[in-house]
Amino acid sequence: MDELFEKSLLYDFYGELLTDHQKSIYERSVFDDMSLAEVAEEEGISRQGVHDLIKRCDKILQGYEDKLHLVSKFVSIKKKASDISLLSGEMDPAKMKGALKEIAKLSEGIIEEL
Amino acid sequence: MDELFEKSLLYDFYGELLTDHQKSIYERSVFDDMSLAEVAEEEGISRQGVHDLIKRCDKILQGYEDKLHLVSKFVSIKKKASDISLLSGEMDPAKMKGALKEIAKLSEGIIEEL
Structure with a gap:
C-alpha cells in the first residue's frame, strides 16, 4: 500500500484520538504537504519539534491499528x-x-x- | 439495541485498549455473568472496587465510540x-x-x- 494512503487511512480511523494540537500539526505536515520549516514557523516551535511530533503521532496511530486491526x-x-x-x-x-x-x-x- | 449486545460490540471493537487487569475483570463480570461478589473474592478486592472498575471500563469503551463511531x-x-x-x-x-x-x-x- 502507498505510504501516504496508509497514513491517511490510519488517520481517518484513529485521528480523533490525537489531541487537537497533534491533529493540527499532523494534518498540515502530512496531508497539506507543508514543509517542516513552514509548520515550525507557524507553531513557533523548532523543525525538530515538528518532526518528533509527527513521528510520535505515526507511532500512536500505528499502535491503535496493531491493537484493533480496524483499518x-x-x-x-x-x-x-x-x-x-x-x-x-x-x-x-x-x-x-x-x-x-x-x-x-x-x-x-x-x-x-x- | 440490547444493552448486553451493545456492550459486547463495544468490547469487541475497543476492548484491546483496556489493560489486561480491566479486561479480565470486565469479561468475567459482564460476559461470564459472575456476580460482583465472586469476582471481588477472586481478585481480592471489594465489590465496590469491581463495580467501579466496570463502570470505568464502560465509560472508556463508550468514549472511544463517541470519538471514532466505528461500531x-x-x-x-x-x-x-x-x-x-x-x-x-x-x-x-x-x-x-x-x-x-x-x-x-x-x-x-x-x-x-x-
Missing part, C-alpha cells in the same frame, strides 16, 4: 464491496445466476469479518 | 451485507435483474461508508 478489516471489506458492486452490474441474463453466487460468497465474507 | 459504522455495514446476502439467494430468473439492482445500491452504500 486492515476495512480495506478487506471495501475490496469485497467493490467486487460485489462490479458483479451487480451483470447485464447478461445467462450470467446473473453465477454473479449472484459470487455475491453470496463475498457478502458472507463481509459478515464474517465483522 | 455504528460497522453495524450499518453488517446490515447492508446481510441484505445483500439475502438478495443473492434469488432463484427466480425473472427477479434476478431486480435483485442485482438492489445489490448495486447496497454495495455502493457500503463503499461510501468506508
Whole structure:
C-alpha cells in the first residue's frame, strides 16, 4: 500500500484520538504537504519539534491499528464491496445466476469479518 | 439495541485498549455473568472496587465510540451485507435483474461508508 494512503487511512480511523494540537500539526505536515520549516514557523516551535511530533503521532496511530486491526478489516471489506458492486452490474441474463453466487460468497465474507 | 449486545460490540471493537487487569475483570463480570461478589473474592478486592472498575471500563469503551463511531459504522455495514446476502439467494430468473439492482445500491452504500 502507498505510504501516504496508509497514513491517511490510519488517520481517518484513529485521528480523533490525537489531541487537537497533534491533529493540527499532523494534518498540515502530512496531508497539506507543508514543509517542516513552514509548520515550525507557524507553531513557533523548532523543525525538530515538528518532526518528533509527527513521528510520535505515526507511532500512536500505528499502535491503535496493531491493537484493533480496524483499518486492515476495512480495506478487506471495501475490496469485497467493490467486487460485489462490479458483479451487480451483470447485464447478461445467462450470467446473473453465477454473479449472484459470487455475491453470496463475498457478502458472507463481509459478515464474517465483522 | 440490547444493552448486553451493545456492550459486547463495544468490547469487541475497543476492548484491546483496556489493560489486561480491566479486561479480565470486565469479561468475567459482564460476559461470564459472575456476580460482583465472586469476582471481588477472586481478585481480592471489594465489590465496590469491581463495580467501579466496570463502570470505568464502560465509560472508556463508550468514549472511544463517541470519538471514532466505528461500531455504528460497522453495524450499518453488517446490515447492508446481510441484505445483500439475502438478495443473492434469488432463484427466480425473472427477479434476478431486480435483485442485482438492489445489490448495486447496497454495495455502493457500503463503499461510501468506508
